[in-house]
Amino acid sequence: MKEKTEADFFVELKDPVELRRAVLEASKKSIRFLQNYESIKKNRTEKSEEIERLKATIKEISLLFTRLKAELPKVKDVLPPEFKKFFHSRPVTVKVVKPPIASVEIRPREKEINKLEQELKDIESELERLS
Amino acid sequence: MKESQFFVKINEFKEIFDIVNTIKAKLDEAHKSFEKIYGLKAEEEKFLEQWKQDIDEVERKIGFVEGVLFTRE
Numbered sequence: 676m677k678e679k680t681e682a683d684f685f686v687e688l689k690d691p692v693e694l695r696r697a698v699l700e701a702s703k704k705s706i707r708f709l710q711n712y713e714s715i716k717k718n719r720t721e722k723s724e725e726i727e728r729l730k731a732t733i734k735e736i737s738l739l740f741t742r743l744k745a746e747l748p749k750v751k752d753v754l755p756p757e758f759k760k761f762f763h764s765r766p767v768t769v770k771v772v773k774p775p776i777a778s779v780e781i782r783p784r785e786k787e788i789n790k791l792e793q794e795l796k797d798i799e800s801e802l803e804r805l806s
Numbered sequence: 807m808k809e810s811q812f813f814v815k816i817n818e819f820k821e822i823f824d825i826v827n828t829i830k831a832k833l834d835e836a837h838k839s840f841e842k843i844y845g846l847k848a849e850e851e852k853f854l855e856q857w858k859q860d861i862d863e864v865e866r867k868i869g870f871v872e873g874v875l876f877t878r879e
Contacts, residue, residue, distance in 0.1 A: 708864070721846055729839035
């Protein structure tokens with residue numbers, strides 16, 4: 676006895692070649708999408724590393740300025756103009772006093788920011804005094 | 807009236823000279839770092855734009871596939 680089979684239904688595919696092409700191209704784009712993600716990831720890693728390098732360079736520059744300030748004579752003892760008439764101008768040899776160079780420690784981020792702000796305030800006060 | 811004059815010892819002057827030159831060299835390094843960072847930023851923008859175009863392209867293709875498969879005349 677012949678078994679009764681269910682009727683198989685089919686759907687016609689219009690433009691099967693174009694359909695296949697579209698699926699393949701979409702698949703290719705998806706792979707390129709993933710490749711681009713890897714490129715972006717690599718680019719961001721390089722950017723982060725370069726920013727860290729820049730930060731280290733700027734920190735070195737800041738320390739060099741600290742040394743430079745220590746090497747140059749301090750001028751905060753210059754008298755205001757109204758007192759100068761009481762003193763004869765003569766060459767003054769200033770003894771350069773080198774402050775101890777601060778050791779570089781690893782500090783929590785907030786403390787470092789506060790320290791930098793304090794340094795800025797000190798520099799601004801000194802600039803005001805000199806002007 | 808002349809202002810007070812300030813002097814530094816010659817060996818300390820040399821130290822100052824060296825420090826200033828080192829600062830200048832470090833500033834050059836910093837400039838180069840900035841250039842590299844700006845370059846990488848531009849490259850990232852380019853990658854993101856390409857990424858977006860790829861997504862848009864895939865969306866168009868799937869739209870076509872949807873049209874072929876599910877639209878009946």
